[in-house]
Amino acid sequence: MDSFLADCIGYMGVETDASKTETLARFRDCVLETNKKFNLTAITDEREFYVKHIADSLAAVSEIPFGARLCDIGAGAGFPSFPIAVARRDVSVVALDSTAKKMNFLKDCAATLDVGNLDTVIGRAEEQKSLFSTFDVVTARAVSSLSVLLELSMPLLKVGGKFIAYKTDESELPSARNALDALNAKHVSTKNVTLPNGDRRAILVFEKTDKTPARFPRKYGAIKNSPL
Numbered sequence: 001m002d003s004f005l006a007d008c009i010g011y012m013g014v015e016t017d018a019s020k021t022e023t024l025a026r027f028r029d030c031v032l033e034t035n036k037k038f039n040l041t042a043i044t045d046e047r048e049f050y051v052k053h054i055a056d057s058l059a060a061v062s063e064i065p066f067g068a069r070l071c072d073i074g075a076g077a078g079f080p081s082f083p084i085a086v087a088r089r090d091v092s093v094v095a096l097d098s099t100a101k102k103m104n105f106l107k108d109c110a111a112t113l114d115v116g117n118l119d120t121v122i123g124r125a126e127e128q129k130s131l132f133s134t135f136d137v138v139t140a141r142a143v144s145s146l147s148v149l150l151e152l153s154m155p156l157l158k159v160g161g162k163f164i165a166y167k168t169d170e171s172e173l174p175s176a177r178n179a180l181d182a183l184n185a186k187h188v189s190t191k192n193v194t195l196p197n198g199d200r201r202a203i204l205v206f207e208k209t210d211k212t213p214a215r216f217p218r219k220y221g222a223i224k225n226s227p228l
Contacts, residue, residue, distance in 0.1 A: 004047060008055040011196045013062065014087050023086050023113050024054055030109045031077055038101060040077035051197045057083035059193045060139065060164045060203045066090055068136040071156050073097075073125045074143035078106045080166065081139070085110070085118040094135075096121045096128065125152040126217035133158055133211075141166035146204070147179040147227035154183040155212045162188075163206040170202055179228035184210035 002025050009016040009024075028049050031040050043049050057080030064070060064084070068091050072081035075095035085093040095118060097103050103120040110118040121128065138153040138161070146165060153163040163185070170190055180186060191203040217223060 005050045005054065008050045008196050009058060009087070012055050012058045012193075014058045016087070020086050023115065024083060026113055027078070027082055027086070027109060028054075030105075030112070034105050040102070040105070048197075051195055052199070053079050054083050055195050056080070056166070056199075056201060057141065058087055059195075059201050060084075060166065060191070061087055063162065063164055063189075063191065063203060063205055064088060064091055064137055065162075068092070069134065070094065070137040070139060071096055071125075071131065071135045072139045072141075073149075073152055073156070074140055075106065075120075076102055076142075078109070080141050082106065082110070082115070082118060084139070085115050089117055091117060091137075093118045094121055094131075095119070096123065096125055096131075098122065098124045124220060125156065126220055126223065128156070131156055135161060137162050137164060139164045139166070144224075145227060146172035146176045148223055150176060150179040150183055150185060150206065151217050151223050151228060154185050154208055155217050157208040159208055159210060161208050163208070165204040165206070167202045167204055168200065170204065173204070180206070182228050183212055183216060184208065 006021045071094045073096050075081045075097045081093050081095040100122045103122045107120045132155045135156050138156050140149045185206050188207045189205045193201040
């Protein structure tokens with residue numbers, strides 16, 4: 001089945017080798033073993049896992065600059081942060097999530113599988129003031145609406161940095177215009193992707209054009225209940 005995984009990775013246009021493929025296969029084993037103790041994923045079929053978790057996570061790899069410092073907000077079980085860290089050893093990845101047991105799992109898994117460019121932070125994105133303006137890239141996959149994600153991600157980025165949102169299509173862009181204006185951000189590109197099973201994804205890329213106004217981010221309740 002590792003050959004199927006290698007095919008999935010190659011299908012996404014990502015270079016791989018036996019070591020990287022084996023690491024990602026072992027990561028699946030780690031996720032499913034821990035899944036018996038607490039919920040990490042509803043996807044347990046091997047092929048489906050490789051397509052919907054691994055291949056999907058790698059869809060944005062080409063948008064990440066060489067040597068970037070990347071934060072994955074709402075990282076959960078490590079998608080897309082873990083596959084990105086394995087595929088791009090030049091990238092320093094920080095997985096950020098408020099659920100301690102998920103981040104502890106991911107930290108242990110990275111240590112076990114010798115993925116030294118992945119670190120974890122337990123907490124909410126909007127509360128990580130020490131991390132504001134320190135990242136070149138922020139990613140988010142299956143976390144929240146685009147307007148909410150923009151307010152959570154932009155403070156973490158350096159000016160000129162990229163926020164990469166994993167979405168199904170561009171349908172949320174019109175409703176995010178106010179957020180883009182308020183947060184000094186702009187939509188710069190969309191990469192349309194087809195997964196190995198035929199599912200479609202849209203990788204939406206945004207740029208931080210200036211410093212985030214001091215009033216942002218708001219408390220999460222306000223962000224969620226009154227999106228920009």
